Amino acid sequence: MIVATTYLRARKWPLIIVYVFIALPFVLVRLLSNADDSKNGFYAGFIIFSHALIFLLWLAFNNLEIRIYQNSIAYKTLLFTREINWNEIIDVDLHLGFTGQHPHPKWTFFAGKKSINIDPSYFSRTNNRFLAEAVMSKCINAKISDTVKKIADGKFPWYLI
Structure with a gap:
């Protein structure tokens, strides 16, 4: 199997859930509260803090990717990139x-x-299956677990969403 350079990017939809449950309620409370409420400073501070946190999470997810090359695999995060042939x-x-x-x-x-550890829950099932298929075709001499072989066939374990 010839693999063109492929970038598998992390899912970003969990950030919407974080925003809806953390930042948005405080924005709504702040907008609906009285101007002379003594907790307005707390609400404003928490809104700024939660938006900064969500921005940092977005930045981390935006830079998280698996790079599949013809001769190697690389895992890139915000702080480092690890690559193995x-x-x-x-x-x-x-x-x-x-x-x-x-x-x-x-x-x-x-x-x-050298080793690379990747959390598969950041990536979609399609991306995990593509990675398993690439592993099956490229790592001919490697010991490949049965779980990876099943994922390449489309049978995912219960703990992989």
């Missing part, structure tokens, strides 16, 4: 990792001392 990859896995008590899915591309 396809022929260096030894093991590819998609599994549930734990941060404290909270499980979260992650792709792991292991290449000796």
Whole structure:
């Protein structure tokens, strides 16, 4: 399979949900409250803070992408870019990792001392399936988990939305 350079970009719709539940209620309360309300300063401060937070989240999501090249794969975030050649990859896995008590899915591309960990929940099912198909075609000598093989066939695990 010949893969042209492809950029898989993160979904941004969760930011709308964050905005609706965090910033918008305070904007509405501020607009509907009396001008002499003693909490107006708090509302204005929280509105500015929440908009700044949502802007930073948008900036982070806007710079989050998986780059699939002919000879390598790269994961770009706001702060760094990691790249591994396809022929260096030894093991590819998609599994549930734990941060404290909270499980979260992650792709792991292991290449000796280098590795890339990607959270698949930032990307759509179409993008995750495309990534799995690229892994199946490019990582011929790598150990590929059964979960990745099933995703390439369109059968997603329950924890991947």
